[in-house]
Amino acid sequence: MKFSKFKLCLQLFCSFFKIGLFTFGGGMAMIPFIQRETVEKHSWIEEGDILEILAISESTPGPIAINTATFIGYQKAGVFGSAAATFGVVLPSFVIISVISLFLKQFMDIQAVKYAFAGIRAGVIALVIKALIKLFKGCKKNLISYIIIALAFITAVLGVNVIIIIVCAGVIGLASLLISKKEGEKK
Amino acid sequence: MIFLELFYTFFKIGLFTFGGGYAMIPLIQSEVMEKSWATSEELINFIAVAESTPGPFAINIATYVGAEQGYEFWGIAGRFLGSACATIGVVLPSFIIILIVARFYLKFKNNKYIAGAMSGLRPAAIALIMSAVVSMSLSVFFPQGISLDAFVSYDFITSVIIFAIMLTLILCVKKIHPIALVGLSATLGIAAGYAEKLFV
Numbered sequence: 001m002k003f004s005k006f007k008l009c010l011q012l013f014c015s016f017f018k019i020g021l022f023t024f025g026g027g028m029a030m031i032p033f034i035q036r037e038t039v040e041k042h043s044w045i046e047e048g049d050i051l052e053i054l055a056i057s058e059s060t061p062g063p064i065a066i067n068t069a070t071f072i073g074y075q076k077a078g079v080f081g082s083a084a085a086t087f088g089v090v091l092p093s094f095v096i097i098s099v100i101s102l103f104l105k106q107f108m109d110i111q112a113v114k115y116a117f118a119g120i121r122a123g124v125i126a127l128v129i130k131a132l133i134k135l136f137k138g139c140k141k142n143l144i145s146y147i148i149i150a151l152a153f154i155t156a157v158l159g160v161n162v163i164i165i166i167v168c169a170g171v172i173g174l175a176s177l178l179i180s181k182k183e184g185e186k187k
Numbered sequence: 188m189i190f191l192e193l194f195y196t197f198f199k200i201g202l203f204t205f206g207g208g209y210a211m212i213p214l215i216q217s218e219v220m221e222k223s224w225a226t227s228e229e230l231i232n233f234i235a236v237a238e239s240t241p242g243p244f245a246i247n248i249a250t251y252v253g254a255e256q257g258y259e260f261w262g263i264a265g266r267f268l269g270s271a272c273a274t275i276g277v278v279l280p281s282f283i284i285i286l287i288v289a290r291f292y293l294k295f296k297n298n299k300y301i302a303g304a305m306s307g308l309r310p311a312a313i314a315l316i317m318s319a320v321v322s323m324s325l326s327v328f329f330p331q332g333i334s335l336d337a338f339v340s341y342d343f344i345t346s347v348i349i350f351a352i353m354l355t356l357i358l359c360v361k362k363i364h365p366i367a368l369v370g371l372s373a374t375l376g377i378a379a380g381y382a383e384k385l386f387v
Contacts, residue, residue, distance in 0.1 A: 065242075
């Protein structure tokens with residue numbers, strides 16, 4: 001590997017390490033950091049590209065942070081670049097959680113902590129509802145969306161395997177697109 | 188072999204989660220609780236821990252579950268190996284898929300079939316999180332199961348009050364940080380716990 005490419009990989013690693021270290025809550029909370037590091041500081045990508053990269057990250061499985069890191073890393077320095085960026089964004093969480101897991105169980109045995117987590121558990125539900133509202137706002141509001149939401153919700157509550165539900169929803173989405181296309185052609 | 192199982196399970200979780208973050212909860216619930224790697228209560232506790240530490244939620248939970256399971260199997264060495272297997276497992280599907288997508292960027296960008304599948308996957312992710320909210324609420328508000336007594340118990344009433352305060356804050360204050368919410372609900376929880384000891 002050429003030295004210049006090695007240096008670029010190292011820069012990718014450092015930038016995404018910082019992104020991983022300073023974002024709490026993950027996902028969309030990362031956008032401002034990604035913007036600062038990749039657009040303003042290193043001009044690896046252009047301002048407008050961010051939205052496209054996010055759209056791709058959202059329409060592929062897995063955490064948005066990983067998807068974005070892999071994508072930008074690949075565009076800048078190929079497979080090595082994507083590996084460097086992905087490793088960088090994962091490493092801070094990995095180290096921090098590894099350390100926390102050493103004493104989390106003992107920590108949970110303290111009475112005050114037990115009380116604290118009783119409160120936190122109630123708060124967490126509110127946090128998840130917040131994420132839910134955000135996702136709902138970003139979702140297309142048409143009849144098929146509502147039908148899928150209703151069907152997926154009922155089957156999930158009844159205990160149907162989550163993977164089956166996801167695959168079926170993808171197929172229904174695809175089928176509805178093909179049907180609407182055919183009807184469009186008829187007209 | 189627990190390490191292979193960790194890798195495989197989190198690979199599956201990484202592969203079938205669209206939208207990231209909380210969209211993972213339903214699949215994590217069904218996979219992790221089914222294998223009794225964690226109880227519902229532990230998972231909800233850990234969501235708060237993941238919210239209060241940096242990095243993507245998926246990585247945090249994979250690292251944690253991997254460390255705990257690996258430790259039971261192989262001690263300290265297993266702790267590291269387990270967390271590495273689970274984390275690599277959850278990252279790998281995204282990594283491979285994005286590499287392919289990045290190669291065929293322009294084709295992918297304008298692909299109608301992918302857009303069609305996504306139009307079904309987004310609402311499904313919403314529904315799955317809704318069902319996660321239902322099962323989480325049951326385990327938080329009714330840890331002993333639903334009964335008439337449960338509705339008048341001290342724990343139920345304080346949990347509902349804390350939940351209501353948090354939800355109001357989230358809906359009314361736009362830019363409130365998740366850590367602030369975790370901190371506040373922890374404080375309220377501690378206050379409620381000691382108040383019960385003193386007065387009830």
